[in-house]
Amino acid sequence: MFKKIILTTFGLLVVLGVIAGVKVLQIRALINSGKTMQPPAEAVTTAVVRSESWETSLNAIGSFAAVQGVTLSAEVAGTVSKIDFESGTPVAQGALLVELDSSVEQAQLRSAEATSDLAQLNLTRARGLRAQNTNSQSDLDAADAQAKQAAAQLDNLRAILAKKQIVAPFAGRTGIRLVNVGQFLGVGTPIVSVQALDPIFLDLSLPQQQLGQITQGLLARVSTDAYVGRVFEGKVTAINPDLDPITRSVKVQVTLPNADSQLRPGMFGTVSILLPASVPVTFIPATAVLYAPYGDTVFVVEEKKNEATGELQQVVRQQFVRLGTTRGDFVAVVSGLKAGEIVVSSGVFKLRNGATVSIHNELAPDAKLAPKPTDS
Numbered sequence: 001m002f003k004k005i006i007l008t009t010f011g012l013l014v015v016l017g018v019i020a021g022v023k024v025l026q027i028r029a030l031i032n033s034g035k036t037m038q039p040p041a042e043a044v045t046t047a048v049v050r051s052e053s054w055e056t057s058l059n060a061i062g063s064f065a066a067v068q069g070v071t072l073s074a075e076v077a078g079t080v081s082k083i084d085f086e087s088g089t090p091v092a093q094g095a096l097l098v099e100l101d102s103s104v105e106q107a108q109l110r111s112a113e114a115t116s117d118l119a120q121l122n123l124t125r126a127r128g129l130r131a132q133n134t135n136s137q138s139d140l141d142a143a144d145a146q147a148k149q150a151a152a153q154l155d156n157l158r159a160i161l162a163k164k165q166i167v168a169p170f171a172g173r174t175g176i177r178l179v180n181v182g183q184f185l186g187v188g189t190p191i192v193s194v195q196a197l198d199p200i201f202l203d204l205s206l207p208q209q210q211l212g213q214i215t216q217g218l219l220a221r222v223s224t225d226a227y228v229g230r231v232f233e234g235k236v237t238a239i240n241p242d243l244d245p246i247t248r249s250v251k252v253q254v255t256l257p258n259a260d261s262q263l264r265p266g267m268f269g270t271v272s273i274l275l276p277a278s279v280p281v282t283f284i285p286a287t288a289v290l291y292a293p294y295g296d297t298v299f300v301v302e303e304k305k306n307e308a309t310g311e312l313q314q315v316v317r318q319q320f321v322r323l324g325t326t327r328g329d330f331v332a333v334v335s336g337l338k339a340g341e342i343v344v345s346s347g348v349f350k351l352r353n354g355a356t357v358s359i360h361n362e363l364a365p366d367a368k369l370a371p372k373p374t375d376s
Helices: 001-034 104-133 135-164 209-212
Strands: 042-047 048-075 080-082 097-098 165-167 172-174 192-209 219-223 232-243 249-256 267-283 297-305 311-321 322-327 330-335 342-346 357-358
Touching: 048 172, 048 249, 097 192, 135 165, 165 322, 192 209, 192 267, 209 249, 219 249, 249 267, 267 342, 311 357
Parallel strands: 042 357
Antiparallel strands: 042 342, 048 192, 048 267, 080 097, 097 165, 172 192, 192 249, 219 232, 219 267, 232 249, 267 330, 297 311, 297 342, 322 330
16 A cells, blocks of 8 residues: 555656656747747838928017007097998098087087177278277277187087097998997997008017017018918018017017908917028928937937848837927927938837837828928
8 A cells, every 4th residue: 555655656746747847848948939039020111311401480479460450439429320331341541430410519510600700700890990090909909819719619619520420540441330320429439440451460579589680671471270271471571679678579570461351450370580591401200209308319220130030121229319490290400310311200109229120101191391281
């Protein structure tokens, strides 16, 4: 019985030893295969680092303002008797817009005219009598003063009557009327906005560091999200002589033609003021940059020989870069790259330094300096 137990135990030990040996061999085989195994190449697209001359510009956000714009209001109180314009229509300078009831002033005017005529007759008689020395100088002075007072009263009533008629102070386009016929208007009650829209101003601010680069007459290109894809051109027409003491920025005014009245006061626009000089720029697609807090990097594609197989393969090298201005789908590279190098333009998020890649440029996005998206 004891002998059977020993034989059974020995058999179990032999079986366990065989199993352990097999497992050790399997693990060693996996380790050896892991050392020689190469991860599959990542599919990417590439772009060549290019160098061209770019127009230099100063970019800012500005606000449109009318060359002439005002909200007309009542200078004297009165009831609206006539409205002679339609909202949102062009008006000529001096065109009647609103007329207030002036029946009382008209009656007062007729009375003042009669008083003035009588005062003038009395003055004429007093001068004739004085010439004959039949009245005193004081009588003539009194007649002259009465004539002047009557004329002043007449002018005052005529001025009030003129203010009862609200006219366009300049040619422009009216806004939405704010009054109705029969409405009583107090002094200062808004009536309608009138804006001269052609040409139109764009007001913007630039930091003092750029003051030495800007002069009057420079070409400016303006775009607004109200008209996607359209660029409006104008010129710098005014530069403020002083700077804002808080922001240390200078106000600049650009004047743009606006014959179709598409640009309106109060809109904002993105403006690029073109500088006379062009500068050489090295640039890459913006999608090639891997942005990170510790620094921006790109992956440069290089050709290396596989030590295990001896075959040539595409390998990426992570390179830190310093970026400059952007234009369209591209970004300028100040340092870190040279023209002619090849960088990964899409798929950078899945790469690491030294990774092998498979290039499929038939899938590459079409990067442009002046993109015009069809659906934005």
